[in-house]
Amino acid sequence: MLLIASHEGRTGVPRTVELLKGGAGGLEAIVEGIKLAEADLDIHSVGQSSWPNLLGELQLDAAVMDGNTRRTGAVGAVRGFKHPVAIAYAVMRRLDHEILVGEGAERFAAEIGAEKNKNETDHSARAWKTHMDETLTEEQKRRFPGISLLDVKGVARDPERPFDTTVYLCMDRQGGLATAVSTSGWAWKYPGRLGDSPIIGAGSYADSRYGACACTGLGEMAIRAGTARSVVLYLKLGYGLRDAVREAARDLADLKTGFLDEVTIHAITPAGEFFVLDVNPRRAVKFLMWKDSLPSAEVREAENFAPQEKSPPN
Numbered sequence: 001m002l003l004i005a006s007h008e009g010r011t012g013v014p015r016t017v018e019l020l021k022g023g024a025g026g027l028e029a030i031v032e033g034i035k036l037a038e039a040d041l042d043i044h045s046v047g048q049s050s051w052p053n054l055l056g057e058l059q060l061d062a063a064v065m066d067g068n069t070r071r072t073g074a075v076g077a078v079r080g081f082k083h084p085v086a087i088a089y090a091v092m093r094r095l096d097h098e099i100l101v102g103e104g105a106e107r108f109a110a111e112i113g114a115e116k117n118k119n120e121t122d123h124s125a126r127a128w129k130t131h132m133d134e135t136l137t138e139e140q141k142r143r144f145p146g147i148s149l150l151d152v153k154g155v156a157r158d159p160e161r162p163f164d165t166t167v168y169l170c171m172d173r174q175g176g177l178a179t180a181v182s183t184s185g186w187a188w189k190y191p192g193r194l195g196d197s198p199i200i201g202a203g204s205y206a207d208s209r210y211g212a213c214a215c216t217g218l219g220e221m222a223i224r225a226g227t228a229r230s231v232v233l234y235l236k237l238g239y240g241l242r243d244a245v246r247e248a249a250r251d252l253a254d255l256k257t258g259f260l261d262e263v264t265i266h267a268i269t270p271a272g273e274f275f276v277l278d279v280n281p282r283r284a285v286k287f288l289m290w291k292d293s294l295p296s297a298e299v300r301e302a303e304n305f306a307p308q309e310k311s312p313p314n
Ligand code: GLY
Pocket: 164, 165, 183, 184, 185, 186, 194, 195, 196, 197, 203, 215, 216, 217, 218, 219, 220
């Protein structure tokens, strides 16, 4: 058994470890762990009290993938529910679709009786107000929200980078691999923006035959490079784990235009190997690792991707 979780997911790791030790299926165990991170008011990149969009609303993204069946479930830009990851899991189990967004996702959540919640808190409202007070001109403040958000979209950044997406990857007692991810996405994002987290293949991917991968950091880059699927495909093509992750890191580092920043790639294999690599590092990125020889999870630090590993210019 093996569990890798980003540091933002720390709150739920003991629960996931307990479930895995008890023989639970991997996906069930990691969804339960992420639910605790979503409910933690002190983690500001996932669930309640996380970063609002430019209008001050919390629009949350989440996804799950079962590496045994390659079934997935994802939701994007969901408002007013406590556990987006549980809604994503229900999309997988109860629909013939793989992803729902916005009002449709909220309707589905209500129909399955998902727990409603006012995710906005004093912290998120204060953070948004302070940011907008500092960013908008007096004229824009007077007319808000009746202004063009295009004029302010350039400020979409997470104030606590790199403390962002909650990602869990695991191998359960039966050897099945699974991934689950949940996030508010970047602070002050344009309303309706989806990051890599609800896009299977970009922010996460699991195939019990070859490996699983999940990303944190700038989702726009992981979408453009198809990072999570790439890592698993490189594994399928015979790369070792470290080489597969490095090859996907090179794909990211080779992006020359657009919004570029940090991406951290987390990956595991069915042989019980793990590797976490930080591309365009800003500071040390931590993650949690548990395997069945350990009583509890350990905090580890991601390796940095060296700039000289980029491909030569074309
Ligand atoms: N990686 C999370 C996001 O970009 O939304």
